[in-house]
Amino acid sequence: NITASGGSQIFAGIQISGDSLRDRILRWLDPIDVQLVQDRLRMQHTPATGEAFLHDEFNDWLKSNCRRLWLHGEAGSGKTFLSSLLIDQMPNLLSELDQAEIRQRAIAYFYCSFQNKGTREAMSFLKSINAQLLIKHENSEKVSRSLTLVIDGLDEVRSGGPQNQFLSVLNDLAKKENPHFRVIIFSRMQAIIRNPLKTALGWKPLSRDIGQIERDIDLLALQQISQRAVLGDYQILIQHGLPEKSTFLIYSRFRLAALQIQELCDCTETHDTLDEKVIVELLNKLPRELDPFYDRIVAGIPQILQRPLESALRWLTFATRPLYVEELIEACTIKDNITGTPSTVGQQIIDITTVAERLRGMVEIQQALSLPYLELQKRTYTVQFVHQTVKEYLSPVTNFDRPAGRLRFDDAIAHKHLAQCCLAYLSYCADKQDGSSSACSFCFYSWHFWPTHFITSKHPKTPKARLDLDSVRLHNSMIHPDLYETSSSTHVQAAETAFQFE
Numbered sequence: 001n002i003t004a005s006g007g008s009q010i011f012a013g014i015q016i017s018g019d020s021l022r023d024r025i026l027r028w029l030d031p032i033d034v035q036l037v038q039d040r041l042r043m044q045h046t047p048a049t050g051e052a053f054l055h056d057e058f059n060d061w062l063k064s065n066c067r068r069l070w071l072h073g074e075a076g077s078g079k080t081f082l083s084s085l086l087i088d089q090m091p092n093l094l095s096e097l098d099q100a101e102i103r104q105r106a107i108a109y110f111y112c113s114f115q116n117k118g119t120r121e122a123m124s125f126l127k128s129i130n131a132q133l134l135i136k137h138e139n140s141e142k143v144s145r146s147l148t149l150v151i152d153g154l155d156e157v158r159s160g161g162p163q164n165q166f167l168s169v170l171n172d173l174a175k176k177e178n179p180h181f182r183v184i185i186f187s188r189m190q191a192i193i194r195n196p197l198k199t200a201l202g203w204k205p206l207s208r209d210i211g212q213i214e215r216d217i218d219l220l221a222l223q224q225i226s227q228r229a230v231l232g233d234y235q236i237l238i239q240h241g242l243p244e245k246s247t248f249l250i251y252s253r254f255r256l257a258a259l260q261i262q263e264l265c266d267c268t269e270t271h272d273t274l275d276e277k278v279i280v281e282l283l284n285k286l287p288r289e290l291d292p293f294y295d296r297i298v299a300g301i302p303q304i305l306q307r308p309l310e311s312a313l314r315w316l317t318f319a320t321r322p323l324y325v326e327e328l329i330e331a332c333t334i335k336d337n338i339t340g341t342p343s344t345v346g347q348q349i350i351d352i353t354t355v356a357e358r359l360r361g362m363v364e365i366q367q368a369l370s371l372p373y374l375e376l377q378k379r380t381y382t383v384q385f386v387h388q389t390v391k392e393y394l395s396p397v398t399n400f401d402r403p404a405g406r407l408r409f410d411d412a413i414a415h416k417h418l419a420q421c422c423l424a425y426l427s428y429c430a431d432k433q434d435g436s437s438s439a440c441s442f443c444f445y446s447w448h449f450w451p452t453h454f455i456t457s458k459h460p461k462t463p464k465a466r467l468d469l470d471s472v473r474l475h476n477s478m479i480h481p482d483l484y485e486t487s488s489s490t491h492v493q494a495a496e497t498a499f500q501f502e
Contacts, residue, residue, distance in 0.1 A: 022134060031131035032124055037111045040366075041084035046223050049216040050078070050085045053208055054093065058086070061204060062093060067182045068174045068203045072189040075389050076255030076290065077213060079186045080111070083152040086184070090148055104145035108132040112153035112166075114391055115322055115384045120157040122165040146180035149173065154187040156388060167196045174202060217257045224261045255387050259293045259361055260286045291405050294393045297361050298406040308332040308350045309358055310407065312383075316363060317394045318414050318456075320449045322382040325352045325365065330442035334421045342421040345428040355383065362390045378441065416457035422450030 061069055073079050091105045108129045113119045129149065151170065157163045174183045187193055189207070197203040267282045268274055287293045301309050311332045315323060323331070332350060337343040356365060364386045385391055395409045426447065429440040 025134060026131055029127045029131045029134075031128045032116075032118055034109060034111050034128055034132075037113075038084055038087060038109070041081060042088065045081060045085060046216075046220045049219050050082045052212050052215070053082065054086065054089060056212075057206060057209070059093065061206065064204075065179075066202065066204045067179070069182070069184045070193075070197050070203050070205050071184065071186050072194075072205060072207055073213075075188060075392070076387060077208070078216060078254040079188075080152050081254065082208075083109070083111075083150055083184075083186045087150055090150075094146060094148070106133060106136065106145055106147045107150065108147070109150040109152070112151065112156045114153075114156040114388050117320060119153075120162055122162070122169045125151065125166065126169065146182075148182040148184065150184045150186075152186040154185055154193060155190050159192050163192065164196075167193070171196070171200045174200070217254055220254060221257055221261055224258070255389060256288075256290055256293070259290070262361060263287075263293070263296075290389050291393055291403075294362060294390065295406045297359060301358055305350060305354065305358060309355065312350070312355055312359070313362070313394060313407065314409055314414055315418065316383065316385055317391055317409055318411070318418055318453070319445075320452050321445075322366070322384050323445065324379050324441075325381045325383055326378050326441040327445055328352075328355070328383050330440075331421065331425075331445075334425055342417065342424040345425060352383070362386060412457050415453045419450050419453035419457060422446035422453065426450070 071079065071082075087107055087109050090107050094105045109132075110125045110128050111119060112125075118124050133147075151166075154163070154166060157166055170183060170185065185193075185197075194205070197205070263286055264282055267285075268278075287296065309332075311334075312328055315328060315331050329348060329350065329352060333345050333348055334342050335344045335346045352365070355363060362385060363383055366382045366384055393405055394407060395411060395414070422445070425440070425442055429443045429446075432440070
C-alpha cells in the first residue's frame with residue numbers, strides 16, 4: 001500500500017510491487033486511491049435512482065457541442081451518489097454517441113472530501129488522474145480515445161487559495177480543443193464557484209429536476225423500508241396510503257430521507273403493535289430539517305457520556321486527517337485540569353461501539369465492518385462524519401448565519417484545545433515507564449499535528465502550519481529533555497533522528 005511520510009495523509013488500496021517503469025512512476029506520483037470511495041458508493045446505490053437524469057438532461061448535454069458541465073445542487077441532494085453512478089455508466093452512454101473509430105473511452109475521477117485534507121489539493125487531483133490513466137491504459141496501443149474527467153465535491157475544498165487552484169487547473173484542462181475530452185464538476189451552488197466558471201467560456205450549469213430527485217428519494221425510502229422486517233408489511237401503506245403525510249420527500253434531500261427512515265424504524269421498535277394510526281403519528285413527529293435531527297441525536301446522549309462524546313465530535317470536526325478508531329478513542333481519554341486546560345490522560349470511558357451507537361446518524365466507521373468492534377485491526381478503520389452537513393452543524397464554514405443547534409464549536413478555541421491535548425498526550429507518553437510508543441496509539445497524530453492546530457488557532461481561516469526543524473526540535477526536547485541539556489550538536493542531531501515515535 002502507498003503511505004505518506006510524516007503521517008500527513010491516509011492512503012490505501014493501490015498495490016505496487018516490482019520495479020517496472022509503471023511501478024516507479026506510481027511510487028513517484030504517490031496517489032490517493034479513489035477506487036475505495038467509488039466501491040463504497042456503488043454498494044450503497046439504490047437501483048433505478050438517477051437513471052432518469054442520465055438519460056434525459058445529462059444525455060442532452062452529451063449530444064450537444066458543449067464539453068464542460070457543472071452540475072450543482074443542495075447539500076444532501078444526492079450529488080455524490082449521482083457522480084458515482086455517472087462514473088460507472090459513462091462508457092455505455094458514450095458508446096451510443098461517439099464515432100465508431102473511438103475504441104477506448106477512458107474515465108478518470110476524483111472525490112474531494114471535507115474530512116481528508118489530501119483530497120482538497122489540486123496537486124493530489126492531478127496525481128490521482130494521471131495514476132488512474134496509467135493503471136487502466138498502461139498496455140493500450142495508441143488508438144483513438146475519448147477522455148472524461150469527473151470531479152465531485154469541489155465545494156468541500158476550502159475557499160480561497162486551494163479552491164482557486166482547483167478551478168484554475170480545471171479551466172486550463174477545459175481549454176483543450178478536443179471534441180472527445182469532457183470535464184464534469186459536481187458541487188453545491190456557491191458564488192465562489194459559479195463566478196469563475198461563469199467568466200470562463202464553455203461551462204454549462206445544470207441542476208436536477210426536483211421531480212426526479214423526489215422520485216429517487218421515494219425509491220431510496222421504499223428500498224430501505226422493504227429491508228426492515230418491522231416495516232416490511234407497511235411498504236404499500238407508506239408508499240400509497242400516506243404520501244401527503246410522509247416527510248420522506250420534504251426539501252428533496254437524500255440525507256434527510258435516510259435519517260427519517262432510520263428514526264421511523266427505531267420508533268416502531270418501541271411499539272408492541274403497529275397500525276396505520278401509529279405510522280401516521282410517527283411520520284408527523286419526524287423532524288423536517290437536518291439540524292433538528294442532529295439536535296435530537298445530541299440531546300439523546302446520557303450525561304455521563306456527554307464529555308467524551310463531545311470530545312469525539314470535536315476531534316472529528318477539526319482533525320487534520322481522518323482518525324483511526326483507536327486514535328479517536330485514545331484522544332477522548334485526555335482530561336482537563338481545574339483551569340480547563342488538557343493536562344492528564346485518564347481511563348477509557350467510551351469504546352467505538354458507544355460512539356457508533358450513540359452518534360448514529362452523525363458518524364460512521366470506514367470501511368465496511370466484517371468483524372466485531374473489539375476485534376478491529378489497528379490502523380485500518382477510520383471514524384468519519386456521514387455527511388458534510390454534520391460538520392456544518394457543528395462548525396459552519398459556509399453559512400455563518402445559520403442558527404446554532406445544541407452543540408457548536410468555535411474554530412479558534414477548538415484548535416487551541418486540540419493543540420493542548422496533543423501536547424498533554426505527548427507528555428503522558430514520555431512519562432510511561434516502557435518509554436515506547438506502541439502503547440500510545442494517539443502519539444503519532446499528536447507528534448505531527450499539534451503545530452497545525454496551534455497555528456490554526458491563531459489563524460483559523462488561513463492555516464499555515466508546517467512541520468519544520470524548529471518544531472521537530474521542540475517535539476524532541478519535550479520528550480527527551482536530557483538530550484537537550486547539553487550544547488553538543490551530536491546529541492541534538494541524535495535526538496532529531498533516533499527518537500521517533502513510529
